[in-house]
Amino acid sequence: MFTKIQALGAAGLDKLEAFGRSGIILSQAVFAIPGRQAWPLFIQQLYSVGVLSLIIIIVSGLFIGMVLSLQGYTILVDYGSEQAVGQMVALSLVRELSPVVTALLFAGRAGSALTAEIGLMKATEQLSSLEMIGVDPLRRIIAPRFWAGMLSLPLLSMIFSVVGIWGGMLVGVDWLGIYEGSFWSNMQNSVDFSEDVVNGLIKALVFGVAVTWIAVYQGYDSVPTSEGISQATTRTVVYASLAVLGLDFILTALMFGDL
Amino acid sequence: MSYLDDSIIDIRQLSFARGDRAIFDAVDIRIPRGKITAVMGPSGTGKTTLLRLIGGQLKPDQGQIVLDNDNIPALSRKELFKVREKMGMLFQSGALFTDMSVFENVAFPIRVHTDLSEQMIRDVVLMKLHAVGLRGAADMMPSELSGGMARRVALARAIALDPDLVMYDEPFTGQDPIAMGVLVNLIARLNKALGHTSIIVSHDINETLAIADYIYLIADAKVLAHGTAEELRGNGSEQVRQFLDGLPDGPVPFHFPADDYLDQLMQG
Numbered sequence: 001m002f003t004k005i006q007a008l009g010a011a012g013l014d015k016l017e018a019f020g021r022s023g024i025i026l027s028q029a030v031f032a033i034p035g036r037q038a039w040p041l042f043i044q045q046l047y048s049v050g051v052l053s054l055i056i057i058i059v060s061g062l063f064i065g066m067v068l069s070l071q072g073y074t075i076l077v078d079y080g081s082e083q084a085v086g087q088m089v090a091l092s093l094v095r096e097l098s099p100v101v102t103a104l105l106f107a108g109r110a111g112s113a114l115t116a117e118i119g120l121m122k123a124t125e126q127l128s129s130l131e132m133i134g135v136d137p138l139r140r141i142i143a144p145r146f147w148a149g150m151l152s153l154p155l156l157s158m159i160f161s162v163v164g165i166w167g168g169m170l171v172g173v174d175w176l177g178i179y180e181g182s183f184w185s186n187m188q189n190s191v192d193f194s195e196d197v198v199n200g201l202i203k204a205l206v207f208g209v210a211v212t213w214i215a216v217y218q219g220y221d222s223v224p225t226s227e228g229i230s231q232a233t234t235r236t237v238v239y240a241s242l243a244v245l246g247l248d249f250i251l252t253a254l255m256f257g258d259l
Numbered sequence: 260m261s262y263l264d265d266s267i268i269d270i271r272q273l274s275f276a277r278g279d280r281a282i283f284d285a286v287d288i289r290i291p292r293g294k295i296t297a298v299m300g301p302s303g304t305g306k307t308t309l310l311r312l313i314g315g316q317l318k319p320d321q322g323q324i325v326l327d328n329d330n331i332p333a334l335s336r337k338e339l340f341k342v343r344e345k346m347g348m349l350f351q352s353g354a355l356f357t358d359m360s361v362f363e364n365v366a367f368p369i370r371v372h373t374d375l376s377e378q379m380i381r382d383v384v385l386m387k388l389h390a391v392g393l394r395g396a397a398d399m400m401p402s403e404l405s406g407g408m409a410r411r412v413a414l415a416r417a418i419a420l421d422p423d424l425v426m427y428d429e430p431f432t433g434q435d436p437i438a439m440g441v442l443v444n445l446i447a448r449l450n451k452a453l454g455h456t457s458i459i460v461s462h463d464i465n466e467t468l469a470i471a472d473y474i475y476l477i478a479d480a481k482v483l484a485h486g487t488a489e490e491l492r493g494n495g496s497e498q499v500r501q502f503l504d505g506l507p508d509g510p511v512p513f514h515f516p517a518d519d520y521l522d523q524l525m526q527g
Binding site: 125128135 | 348
């Protein structure tokens with residue numbers, strides 16, 4: 001009985017300690033002063049984390065927009081208000097689906113890659129070797145990846161929205177024959193810039209911080225063996241997805257809860 | 260003892276434990292300046308840990324590690340990075356940066372710590388690569404190199420800034436006889452030519468004894484013996500004999516501690 005309570009306490013302390021370590025890494029990555037070599041490193045990471053995620057984001061955005069439009073139409077057409085499909089697609093994408101789905105896909109595509117890359121660098125002693133050369137790996141490896149991931153996610157989320165709305169139009173207007181004028185004007189009247197677009201981007205930014213933070217921390221703190229790296233990669237995807245969904249509820253409650 | 264009169268590193272009463280297991284227990288080690296010192300001992304005795312302690316990547320539980328008047332464990336993070344410019348380390352795996360070419364790998368420490376022009380960097384890198392015989396491989400990527408070549412590139416990178424101290428972590432492990440011979444020669448030659456201090460951590464006895472000026476033998480968290488190669492060969496201790504001659508059984512038992520063999524068999 002006591003040993004079980006003891007084990008519970010020990011596990012809790014471990015988690016707390018890990019959380020503290022990740023906090024240290026976060027603060028050092030955020031405040032890493034960019035040196036003369038920082039820009040190329042950051043641009044390179046922006047490419048591998050952001051640009052290379054474009055395809056999965058565009059394809060998913062397109063299909064989610066099309067499905068939304070189709071589902072919305074089949075329900076709204078019963079009430080004769082199928083011209084509200086544009087409004088529905090745009091609002092659900094901008095407020096909710098773009099940041100959340102982009103973050104989930106980003107965790108799987110870029111987050112896992114970050115964790116595996118950093119973990120392997122640790123396993124092959126590249127991080128130790130940087131330290132011994134006198135270069136802080138937190139600055140050289142972690143910081144550019146963290147900044148790139150954090151800034152990519154809002155951009156990707158915007159692209160997701162645009163492509164999704166276009167997909168919604170393809171299905172709604174071109175296929176199902178909603179009148180194009182009311183499709184767009186309904187959307188224009190209902191989507192508010194600061195209320196909907198900016199809030200969606202804030203969500204994406206928060207998710208970007210959370211996902212990238214989890215990814216780089218899991219890589220940096222991984223056990224440098226093949227088993228350890230595979231566990232760390234799994235943890236990245238699981239923790240990041242749960243964090244995104246949990247944070248989404250909190251943010252939604254804060255942003256739209258008083259309506 | 261003349262070798263120890265002028266030491267670059269002075270380790271006093273060093274204790275370090277991993278969990279409950281003591282890796283070092285109040286160990287004293289002095290590394291003579293400008294010589295090749297070998298730290299030897301059975302696997303798992305913390306030889307690599309010693310290098311990481313000297314490099315400041317691990318902090319000891321107790322004791323001092325003084326490198327030229329700097330007590331490494333007491334340094335701040337910033338001071339530590341400054342002191343590391345005086346050190347070069349060759350990792351067991353080579354630890355080349357896989358996203359950079361051989362040339363860029365060797366140029367990396369120079370770019371980070373100096374403001375030399377591109378032309379100067381190029382010259383220095385080519386000189387270092389020439390010293391390890393791999394000038395021709397400058398444009399290759401680390402994944403294209405054999406294990407021995409990768410280790411030589413890592414060596415060129417470790418000496419790129421002409422450090423005072425070069426640490427070798429198991430440089431001979433997993434090398435074919437030719438690559439091993441090349442490395443042994445290279446380490447000895449570079450040590451003489453560049454005048455730095457070398458610390459080799461190894462359990463390849465013959466190769467290491469051939470080039471080491473001074474040897475520390477570590478076992479059971481203690482310094483078992485130290486001295487020149489002749490002094491060690493003349494050492495009467497059974498444990499020293501067992502390690503140097505590679506005998507399977509002796510003071511270091513063949514069997515890991517276990518319950519009585521017969522009892523355990525009969526239990527089932």
